Amino acid sequence: MSWTNSDGLTVLMHEEQGVAKDGGVTAVSPLKHIKMKLDLTADKVVAANDAVIPAGSYITGAHLVVTTAAAGGTSINFGLANAAGTAIDADGIDAAVATAALAANKAVVCNGALVGGADGVGAADAYVTTANTGTFTAGEAVLVISYIEV
Numbered sequence: 001m002s003w004t005n006s007d008g009l010t011v012l013m014h015e016e017q018g019v020a021k022d023g024g025v026t027a028v029s030p031l032k033h034i035k036m037k038l039d040l041t042a043d044k045v046v047a048a049n050d051a052v053i054p055a056g057s058y059i060t061g062a063h064l065v066v067t068t069a070a071a072g073g074t075s076i077n078f079g080l081a082n083a084a085g086t087a088i089d090a091d092g093i094d095a096a097v098a099t100a101a102l103a104a105n106k107a108v109v110c111n112g113a114l115v116g117g118a119d120g121v122g123a124a125d126a127y128v129t130t131a132n133t134g135t136f137t138a139g140e141a142v143l144v145i146s147y148i149e150v
Contacts, residue, residue: 030148031060036128040070040102040139044130046085053080053126057147062093062110070102070139077131078110078143082124089114090131093145102139110143121147 002012034051038044053059064078078093092114101108114121128143 030150031146032057032149033144033146034128036143038128038130038141038143040073040076040130040132040141041136043132044128046081046083046127046129050127053121053145053147054149055123055125056120057126057149058120059093059115059145059147061146062112062115063144064094064097064108064110064141065144066102066104066106066108066139066141068138068140069104070099071137073099073132073134073136073139075099075133076102076136077133078112079129079131080114080121080126081129083127085129087129088122088124088126090129093128093143096133099134099136102141120150 002010004010034053036051062078075096075098077091077095078097079090080088080092082088089112091112093112094108094110094115095112097108113119128145
């Protein structure tokens, strides 16, 4: 049986369960993140067990942190696709990020149409994709996407 202590806090006893709150400071945060390691030498396509941004989510920010400098190639698009690999927006995370911007230990603040804009990811779960322009011979990065899950 639960009781209220002198501080006004409810004390639960004998495996009683608290009630989850829909809002306020005790609620689970709706802001989530995915982090993906990317090999910049090959286009990223949807694969089994990829991280997913749930349908209806809104992307608040995205950052690409380069761990190994890119070499060769011209630019890379970062976008989203559905589970079947069909593009939701092929450059919705960032469009035409130039090789020069992909230097080691540098970060790119992504500004594609799906980042911080009015549109969410849509009615399908979203998976990260990349598309290279030119042939990259080196390059690795970590892409971090922050989103609100509704």
